[in-house]
Amino acid sequence: MQFHRVHSQDTFASTVETKRTMPNLAYLSLGSNVGNREANLREAVARLGTQGGIVSVSSFYETEPVDFTDQAWFLNCAVALDTTDTPEQLMAAILYIEKDMGRQRIQRKGPRNIDIDILLLEKTTGGEILDSPALTIPHPAMHQRRFVLQPLAEIAPAVEHPVLKKTIQALLDGLPAGQAVRKYQAS
Numbered sequence: 001m002q003f004h005r006v007h008s009q010d011t012f013a014s015t016v017e018t019k020r021t022m023p024n025l026a027y028l029s030l031g032s033n034v035g036n037r038e039a040n041l042r043e044a045v046a047r048l049g050t051q052g053g054i055v056s057v058s059s060f061y062e063t064e065p066v067d068f069t070d071q072a073w074f075l076n077c078a079v080a081l082d083t084t085d086t087p088e089q090l091m092a093a094i095l096y097i098e099k100d101m102g103r104q105r106i107q108r109k110g111p112r113n114i115d116i117d118i119l120l121l122e123k124t125t126g127g128e129i130l131d132s133p134a135l136t137i138p139h140p141a142m143h144q145r146r147f148v149l150q151p152l153a154e155i156a157p158a159v160e161h162p163v164l165k166k167t168i169q170a171l172l173d174g175l176p177a178g179q180a181v182r183k184y185q186a187s
Contacts, residue, residue, distance in 0.1 A: 024128070025055065026081045026090060027120040027156060029139070029148045033065070034113040037075035038186060040101065044114050045079055047097045051090065052083030058151035060184040066145065071111045075184055078119070078151035087121060087128070091135050094118070117142075119152060120159065127162025138163060143171045146179045 028048070032040035038060060045057055058078040065071050083090055094116045101114045119139045121128040130137040138161055142148045149172040152159075157169035164171065 023082055023084055023123075024087075024090075025122040026052075026083055026118060027122075027152060027159070028079045028081060028094075029076065029115075029117045029119050029142070029152070030079060031063075031074045031076045031115045031147070032113055033072045033074040034111045038184070040114050041075060041077055043101065044097060044116060045077075047101070048079060048081055048094075048116070051085060051093045052081050055080040055082050056155040058154040060186075061147065061151050061181050062184045063147035063150075063182075064180045066147065066179060074147065076147050076151055076181075078148070078155055080155055087118065087130050087135055087137055090118060117148075119148065120161070122159065127160065129162050144175075146172070146175055146181045149175065150181045 030041050030044050032044075034040075041060060045054060048054065056079070061076050063074045063076050065074060085093065098114050098116060103112055103114050117139055118135070118137055119142050121130075121137050128137060139148070142152075143161060143164055143166075149168060153168045153172045157167060159168050160166065161168070161171060166174070
């Protein structure tokens with residue numbers, strides 16, 4: 001299987017700046033609850049590798065759905081990706097990967113074969129904050145979601161949320177009891 005790097009001629013990417021920045025460590029959340037969830041996550045990780053270097057991938061976690069609960073449980077993981085893409089270029093690449101893997105945006109928070117979110121970006125100068133109509137970093141709800149924090153804490157427990165000024169582990173420890181998240185055991 002071969003994947004290609006998303007270039008500026010792709011739809012969304014053509015609207016963003018094409019200049020390169022210093023290397024960024026991007027923390028991403030991946031989820032799937034349609035089809036072969038494990039294969040979907042593994043394929044998405046492989047495709048993300050074309051956008052930079054995969055630094056680490058968490059274990060896979062089975063998680064109950066949030067918000068729209070009448071759907072199958074998700075399989076989630078976190079990925080650390082070393083990339084020189086701008087945030088907008090990375091988002092364009094993510095949207096392309098989701099679409100190319102067959103993602104259809106039919107129902108908000110509904111079932112999906114793949115979902116990839118940018119959680120945090122760390123430059124050598126510290127966490128990046130971006131708030132635009134198209135993209136918000138850090139992810140605005142990450143600190144409330146066990147299905148995001150549990151895998152992220154596995155690969156980046158000491159990373160600090162640039163707005164809340166708490167580590168990922170502290171955010172996870174501060175969550176109230178609730179959403180079920182359990183390590184996935186492949187059958």
